[in-house]
Amino acid sequence: MCCVCSGSRGTGAMTSRGSPSRFLTSVLHNGVGRYVRQLQRLQLLFSPTAADARGARQFVEEVAVDFARKHPDVVLYVRPCSNPTPVLVAEYLNGTVREELITSKTSEEILQLATKLAGQSGLDIIRIRKPFHTDNPSIQGQWHPLTNKPSILTVRGPRLQAQ
Amino acid sequence: MARRELWSEGCFRRRCPARWCPLPGTLLAGTSGEGPCFLEETDLVLGAAVIMAARLLVWASRQLLAGAGAGVGAGTGRLTFKTAPRQVKKRWLRAYLEQERSEKPNWDYHAEIQAFSHRLHENFSLDLLKTAFVNSCYIESEEARRRELGLDKETIALNLQDNSKLAEEGMSFSRSYLTQCFEGAYPELPAEGIGALVDFLTSQELVSYVAQNLSIQDLTLCKEFPAPPDVLQRTFFAVIGALLGSSGLEKTGIFVRDFFIPQLIGKDLFEIWQVVNPMGLLVEELTKRNISSPEPRITRQLGVSTVLPVYFVGLYCDKKIIAEGPGETLLAAEEEAARVALRKLYGYTENRRPWDYSKPKQGLATEKAISSS
Numbered sequence: 001m002c003c004v005c006s007g008s009r010g011t012g013a014m015t016s017r018g019s020p021s022r023f024l025t026s027v028l029h030n031g032v033g034r035y036v037r038q039l040q041r042l043q044l045l046f047s048p049t050a051a052d053a054r055g056a057r058q059f060v061e062e063v064a065v066d067f068a069r070k071h072p073d074v075v076l077y078v079r080p081c082s083n084p085t086p087v088l089v090a091e092y093l094n095g096t097v098r099e100e101l102i103t104s105k106t107s108e109e110i111l112q113l114a115t116k117l118a119g120q121s122g123l124d125i126i127r128i129r130k131p132f133h134t135d136n137p138s139i140q141g142q143w144h145p146l147t148n149k150p151s152i153l154t155v156r157g158p159r160l161q162a163q
Numbered sequence: 164m165a166r167r168e169l170w171s172e173g174c175f176r177r178r179c180p181a182r183w184c185p186l187p188g189t190l191l192a193g194t195s196g197e198g199p200c201f202l203e204e205t206d207l208v209l210g211a212a213v214i215m216a217a218r219l220l221v222w223a224s225r226q227l228l229a230g231a232g233a234g235v236g237a238g239t240g241r242l243t244f245k246t247a248p249r250q251v252k253k254r255w256l257r258a259y260l261e262q263e264r265s266e267k268p269n270w271d272y273h274a275e276i277q278a279f280s281h282r283l284h285e286n287f288s289l290d291l292l293k294t295a296f297v298n299s300c301y302i303e304s305e306e307a308r309r310r311e312l313g314l315d316k317e318t319i320a321l322n323l324q325d326n327s328k329l330a331e332e333g334m335s336f337s338r339s340y341l342t343q344c345f346e347g348a349y350p351e352l353p354a355e356g357i358g359a360l361v362d363f364l365t366s367q368e369l370v371s372y373v374a375q376n377l378s379i380q381d382l383t384l385c386k387e388f389p390a391p392p393d394v395l396q397r398t399f400f401a402v403i404g405a406l407l408g409s410s411g412l413e414k415t416g417i418f419v420r421d422f423f424i425p426q427l428i429g430k431d432l433f434e435i436w437q438v439v440n441p442m443g444l445l446v447e448e449l450t451k452r453n454i455s456s457p458e459p460r461i462t463r464q465l466g467v468s469t470v471l472p473v474y475f476v477g478l479y480c481d482k483k484i485i486a487e488g489p490g491e492t493l494l495a496a497e498e499e500a501a502r503v504a505l506r507k508l509y510g511y512t513e514n515r516r517p518w519d520y521s522k523p524k525q526g527l528a529t530e531k532a533i534s535s536s
Contacts, residue, residue: 028376028377028425033425036283073281073282077271151463
């Protein structure tokens with residue numbers, strides 16, 4: 001029944017409650033120990049003759065080798081094939097595969113896109129519920145309704161220091 | 164068989180994605196290239212009411228599919244749990260997705276190994292690293308395959324070493340290094356506690372999870388796909404063994420620290436170390452420190468006569484409080500208070516100083532001193 005109602009508002013214009021969301025998180029606590037680039041490989045599939053793949057071909061001729069040198073941890077596969085549309089496929093360490101169309105994009109735009117993909121982790125690009133996350137939300141102890149109420153015992157004294 | 168299959172979850176969508184096939188045995192030409200779609204062996208006993216329900220189900224599913232739109236990428240994240248499938252997976256697509264990465268197009272093993280080495284910011288010797296990924300089950304299955312193909316003896320014998328020696332070295336080094344780290348950081352924690360922490364960190368589950376998120380399963384050579392967790396664990400330890408051979412003790416220690424110790428973030432000591440009798444353990448620890456045994460007293464209580472009471476029990480040694488813990492019953496509260504007291508004694512509280520990941524000055528000894536702060 002609920003799926004019938006959503007049809008009236010169009011494909012993606014649901015409220016954020018209806019669309020998927022996640023918490024801010026990182027793969028394997030990346031960055032705590034050392035930073036591991038999450039992008040594993042980039043596949044550039046383009047046609048050698050089509051007009052809309054001109055930017056892709058220029059990228060391969062001019063910029064791709066520099067990009068590969070600057071990112072030695074990303075494997076760049078360049079494959080001219082009879083694709084209908086030129087596409088950049090990014091694979092991440094956590095298994096996500098992202099395809100970006102680069103039809104009629106210039107070489108600089110493709111470089112920008114590739115750099116952006118290289119900086120992302122493979123987590124879903126959906127609404128992040130809060131822009132912060134902590135594993136230790138409380139230092140002095142989580143408040144509960146009995147925190148500052150007097151104890152029923154009359155014995156008081158300094159807390160024993162654990163030595 | 165067919166009727167149960169037909170009405171099981173998601174099956175209807177899978178078999179007839181966008182066409183509704185009313186009659187059994189009907190062959191419908193696929194317009195969108197999805198191939199013919201037909202029902203076989205369906206009972207005509209399905210009443211009209213059931214068929215109406217089927218029509219509604221398919222129409223609703225079509226709405227859902229239209230609404231889902233082009234999701235981000237076709238893959239699922241290994242990190243998150245899988246929710247209900249968003250798009251219909253065709254049979255050939257499913258077969259493609261179930262292949263290993265090395266069998267899909269665009270794969271260069273040597274380049275991938277080099278990138279792996281750079282990604283971890285380590286200088287591996289590539290021979291050792293390649294050996295680390297070869298499992299004995301792979302060698303056996305390859306040789307068996309070649310024997311079946313009828314090749315001669317020279318071609319059958321693969322000149323590959325397997326990773327068992329490297330895996331052993333890696334495992335023993337990781338365990339001893341982690342034990343040293345914890346002894347330095349938590350000097351009060353007894354040997355069983357440290358053993359429990361190290362066992363948790365080197366357990367199959369955790370190590371295979373870490374290995375999967377470093378995509379070691381793409382590079383591993385093994386018999387089955389997907390690689391089972393024990394193979395991934397062995398391969399990861401073999402990689403550590405390879406690093407030991409390439410870069411020495413210090414760098415490998417930093418590597419182990421960087422990948423294993425963050426897995427303790429957010430975990431409580433007694434989640435990892437199962438202690439059956441915390442009160443008994445607490446009494447032992449206090450007698451070792453020459454403190455009198457604790458006396459439990461109720462400090463706070465709420466809702467005693469209701470279905471959900473809350474008791475706070477405090478443990479007092481020489482009339483001074485050492486810990487307080489809540490619980491639903493008095494016994495549970497006393498046990499929790501004992502656990503809180505143990506956490507305080509061992510220095511493994513939730514508000515302890517976070518682990519120090521800064522670069523050590525020289526050698527493991529200095530590192531121990533820094534991490535015990």
